[in-house]
Amino acid sequence: MRAYKSKVVSPIRLPDRDERESQLERAGYNVFNLDSDAVFVDLLTDSGTGTMSESQWAAMMSGDEAYAGSASFERLRESVADVMGFERILPAHQGRGAENVLYGALVEDGDYVPNNTHFDTTRAHIANNGGEPVDCPHDDALSGDREFAGDIDVEQVRALADEVGADRIPAVLLTLTNNSLAGQPVSVENVHEARKVADELDATFVVDACRFAENAYFVREREAEFADRSVAEVAREQLSYADALVMSGKKDGLVNVGGFVALRDDPALDDLHAKARERAILYEGFTTYGGMAGRDLEAMAVGLREAVEESYIADRVGQVQRLGDMLAERDVPVQRPTGGHAVYVNAAEFLPEIPAERFPGQALVCELYREGAVRGVELGSFAFPDTDRPELVRLSLPRRTYGADHLEHVAETFEKVAERRDAGEISGLEITDEPEMAELRHFSAELRPVREQETTTAD
Numbered sequence: 001m002r003a004y005k006s007k008v009v010s011p012i013r014l015p016d017r018d019e020r021e022s023q024l025e026r027a028g029y030n031v032f033n034l035d036s037d038a039v040f041v042d043l044l045t046d047s048g049t050g051t052m053s054e055s056q057w058a059a060m061m062s063g064d065e066a067y068a069g070s071a072s073f074e075r076l077r078e079s080v081a082d083v084m085g086f087e088r089i090l091p092a093h094q095g096r097g098a099e100n101v102l103y104g105a106l107v108e109d110g111d112y113v114p115n116n117t118h119f120d121t122t123r124a125h126i127a128n129n130g131g132e133p134v135d136c137p138h139d140d141a142l143s144g145d146r147e148f149a150g151d152i153d154v155e156q157v158r159a160l161a162d163e164v165g166a167d168r169i170p171a172v173l174l175t176l177t178n179n180s181l182a183g184q185p186v187s188v189e190n191v192h193e194a195r196k197v198a199d200e201l202d203a204t205f206v207v208d209a210c211r212f213a214e215n216a217y218f219v220r221e222r223e224a225e226f227a228d229r230s231v232a233e234v235a236r237e238q239l240s241y242a243d244a245l246v247m248s249g250k251k252d253g254l255v256n257v258g259g260f261v262a263l264r265d266d267p268a269l270d271d272l273h274a275k276a277r278e279r280a281i282l283y284e285g286f287t288t289y290g291g292m293a294g295r296d297l298e299a300m301a302v303g304l305r306e307a308v309e310e311s312y313i314a315d316r317v318g319q320v321q322r323l324g325d326m327l328a329e330r331d332v333p334v335q336r337p338t339g340g341h342a343v344y345v346n347a348a349e350f351l352p353e354i355p356a357e358r359f360p361g362q363a364l365v366c367e368l369y370r371e372g373a374v375r376g377v378e379l380g381s382f383a384f385p386d387t388d389r390p391e392l393v394r395l396s397l398p399r400r401t402y403g404a405d406h407l408e409h410v411a412e413t414f415e416k417v418a419e420r421r422d423a424g425e426i427s428g429l430e431i432t433d434e435p436e437m438a439e440l441r442h443f444s445a446e447l448r449p450v451r452e453q454e455t456t457t458a459d
């Protein structure tokens with residue numbers, strides 16, 4: 001249950017059917033092109049879309065906008081030390097800025113970087129520095145049998161080292177929770193194992209801590225050893241094995257923008273710290289603000305502390321589970337158990353009549369908007385061309401934003417889509433216009449509905 005009430009109201013509206021149809025058409029059947037004021041329940045992403053608390057808004061008034069030595073930086077530094085246990089931080093404008101700072105200092109041409117699963121921007125920054133990102137999840141990660149499906153398979157990391165040589169692996173990464181693997185959690189035992197492998201390889205151990213609070217909550221619920229601990233204690237424990245952190249404040253920082261690199265105060269990391277500092281100044285800003293306004297540093301300092309409060313995190317993860325349950329009760333095929341920030345729907349199973357080349361995930365995303373002005377995002381063959389990913393649609397819940405009635409609306413919208421499916425009224429889609437970079441296709445490509453009988457064999 002929510003342990004807060006609303007004080008600031010942000011009106012939303014459900015456009016009528018005609019408007020929804022014309023929005024879809026104008027958007028080229030790509031929901032990134034919709035006007036957000038024509039979206040009723042927006043589950044596009046949980047990144048930077050949450051609601052700040054009165055304490056965060058109050059703290060913003062004390063923002064110290066000094067270029068150097070800002071008191072707001074000091075408050076953020078203290079918060080990171082208390083909540084995450086790291087002494088040195090380099091603020092950045094958001095998570096990918098922090099990735100650029102750290103991975104540019106760590107990764108060189110010809111390197112290999114293992115991770116449980118690389119998030120898109122992480123993959124891109126490793127590759128941009130000449131490295132090869134290598135995903136090492138367990139082969140049966142999404143079988144539904146693992147309590148910690150997000151874990152890294154350390155044997156795959158050892159095998160990679162045998163193949164390419166330990167000296168080609170400058171860092172071992174671990175992403176908590178495993179965003180690209182349905183937001184599944186990682187156990188503290190696995191964090192410990194990853195630390196050991198990093199030591200064997202003489203590699204820096206980096207934790208992507210974007211959803212560290214959600215991960216800590218799952219650990220407390222599922223890992224016997226931690227059943228009696230507070231989420232705040234588990235949060236620190238799981239991070240205590242890392243040399244460095246990358247953080248996006250837009251996730252468990254409970255702010256709309258911001259991020260940072262954190263480094264342990266260990267002489268062995270002094271060189272890395274010096275290199276990262278240089279890059280921070282070059283790309284983000286002076287080391288006491290790094291692309292953030294003083295007021296934004298203040299909001300994140302408070303947000304990090306709120307993220308590990310029991311009442312907040314239980315409600316947060318519980319809401320995601322409830323949405324998953326509500327959809328499963330209506331025979332919607334969802335990934336179980338649900339992760340920390342989103343519900344993933346298998347669109348190929350939900351719309352079996354639509355073949356992969358007609359983008360069943362994108363068809364479902366369009367139907368959710370058409371029937372209920374609900375916005376999700378496709379993460380299947382439309383977003384990731386030339387991979388054999390499952391046809392997933394992700395419904396991410398913004399933090400502290402929607403209530404039970406909104407979840408009910410989403411579930412009812414799925415019922416209406418199912419009715420249209422059963423009546424044979426849902427079409428697949430074809431791309432009419434796409435950008436040059438295939439990796440960026442789902443942000444800007446345009447499509448059109450196509451009835452199977454219209455399709456021709458010749459091009």
Ligand SMILES: *Cc1c(COP(=O)(O)O)cnc(C)c1O
Pocket residue numbers: 047094095096097119121122175179208210248249250251258259
């Ligand atoms: C969001 C995210 C990032 C990048 O953060 P931005 O603030 O979006 O730049 C990196 N890693 C993970 C796991 C994320 O979820």
